[in-house]
Amino acid sequence: MGNKITIDSATLMNKGFEVIEAHWLYNIPYDKIEIIIHPQSIIHSMVQFHDKSVIAQLGLPDMKIPIQYALSYPKRFLNNSKSLNLAETRNLEFKTPDFEMFPCLKYAYEAGTTGGTLPAIMNAANEIAVWSFLDNKIRFLDIPRLIRKMMDSHNSIKSPSLNDILEADRKTKEEARRIIEEEITIK
Numbered sequence: 001m002g003n004k005i006t007i008d009s010a011t012l013m014n015k016g017f018e019v020i021e022a023h024w025l026y027n028i029p030y031d032k033i034e035i036i037i038h039p040q041s042i043i044h045s046m047v048q049f050h051d052k053s054v055i056a057q058l059g060l061p062d063m064k065i066p067i068q069y070a071l072s073y074p075k076r077f078l079n080n081s082k083s084l085n086l087a088e089t090r091n092l093e094f095k096t097p098d099f100e101m102f103p104c105l106k107y108a109y110e111a112g113t114t115g116g117t118l119p120a121i122m123n124a125a126n127e128i129a130v131w132s133f134l135d136n137k138i139r140f141l142d143i144p145r146l147i148r149k150m151m152d153s154h155n156s157i158k159s160p161s162l163n164d165i166l167e168a169d170r171k172t173k174e175e176a177r178r179i180i181e182e183e184i185t186i187k
Contacts, residue, residue, distance in 0.1 A: 007130045011143055012037075012097060016108020020119060023112055030113050035105070037095040042084065060084055103144040107151060116156040117168040124172035125150035132180050150176055 008014040019033050036046075041061035048054045059065045065081055099106040104126070111122040129143040138146070150172050157164050 003134050004127075004130050007133060007143070008126070010140075011104040012102040013104040013108060013126055015097070016105045016112075017123075019108055020112040030109060035097050037097050039093050039095070040089065040091070042089055042092060058084060058086075104147060107144070107147055111151065114156060116158045117160045117165055118151060118154065118156045120160075120165045120168045121150055121154045121156070121172050122147060124169045125176050128173050128176035128180070132177075137180055146176055146179065149179065 005014060008017070015035050015037075019030065019035065022028055022033050023030055042058050044057045044059060044063075044066045046054050046056040057066065057069075060082060062081065065079070068077060068079060097105055107122055108119075111119040125147040126143070129138065129146040132138045132146075133140055133143055153175075154168070154172070157168070160168070
């Protein structure tokens with residue numbers, strides 16, 4: 001899926017982005033969105049209904065089918081993907097996320113609930129941090145440190161215009177690059 005998404009998966013920032021997306025796409029309050037870590041990556045999504053029943057979308061650990069379905073909804077197209085064999089899968093594990101071990105996930109919740117320009121700041125800082133890590137300019141643990149630093153230094157605009165968001169993104173990326181060049185290790 002690409003180097004950036006691999007790093008976003010390792011920091012759980014991808015899950016944070018998904019929380020923000022779910023909030024906006026489905027108008028779900030943040031406190032009603034629950035993240036469960038599923039190491040086998042067989043279950044791509046689950047929804048619990050009012051009657052407490054749960055419907056899950058299962059498939060091989062490959063995003064091609066969920067993306068195909070999202071693009072073709074409500075139709076389902078044939079493809080040449082391998083079928084999921086639950087007998088071979090055998091175990092499906094679930095864990096609650098550790099927000100201390102994965103602070104990027106906590107930052108995404110914070111940015112989402114705060115709103116305004118803060119999600120743009122978080123995203124911009126994450127982009128620069130991840131690409132800098134991939135370019136061997138910072139260490140893996142510097143990724144959340146840079147994001148936190150950029151979020152802490154930002155004065156969020158509560159009801160931003162598109163221009164406000166684009167300008168916040170530009171300034172954050174510029175400042176994040178400067179910090180990386182001058183400080184090397186984020187403190």
